[in-house]
Amino acid sequence: MGITSAIVLYAVIWWMTLLCVVPVRLRTQQDMGKVTPGTQSGAPEVHHLKGKVIITTGIATVLFAIAAGIILSGWISIADLDWFGRMDTPYPT
Template sequence: MIRLIKALSASVWSTLAAMAVISAGAIALVVSLFGLRVSGGLALYFVIWWVTLFAILPFGIRSQVESGEVVAGSEPGAPSAPSLQEKAIWTTLVSSVVLLIVVAVFPLAGL
């Protein structure tokens, strides 16, 4: 799984394509199984995706000081290799699972 995500994050276009396919699949599943409207699924997914992004961003970060390569004029605590494309795919995968769980719990909450 990790190798597949690294391969998909090799270019911007493959990252965007993977994110689009995973997102569309999750939203289509929510719409077909739980009767949520597409607009509601998109809105809920958007909110979950952004919250999940900020939860996933800190994972695996090494600062420039830790890696021993401080760029002159930059903050030494800044990440040396943030791997944003990989994190975008991980965020999309985790958000899709969270979306399915949240929508499955809706009937229990009376929504």
């Protein structure tokens, strides 16, 4: 795995983790009982975004370390993911 693919893998894991963490402890305007006229009642009132970014970074770092370890160790390779037998036939020249 090259440096570019490692950065892309970390970014994908980080954003997926953030999208899973954002709804946790989210307080909407409707939950707080203070809906501002002209806004949706489901709009966030208290979002705790700074803490969620820190939690996301920690979780994403652990998940990235696991994924990078599996990829770099060779425990799972592209040949293991060849479900349709495409690696068995030579490529046309």
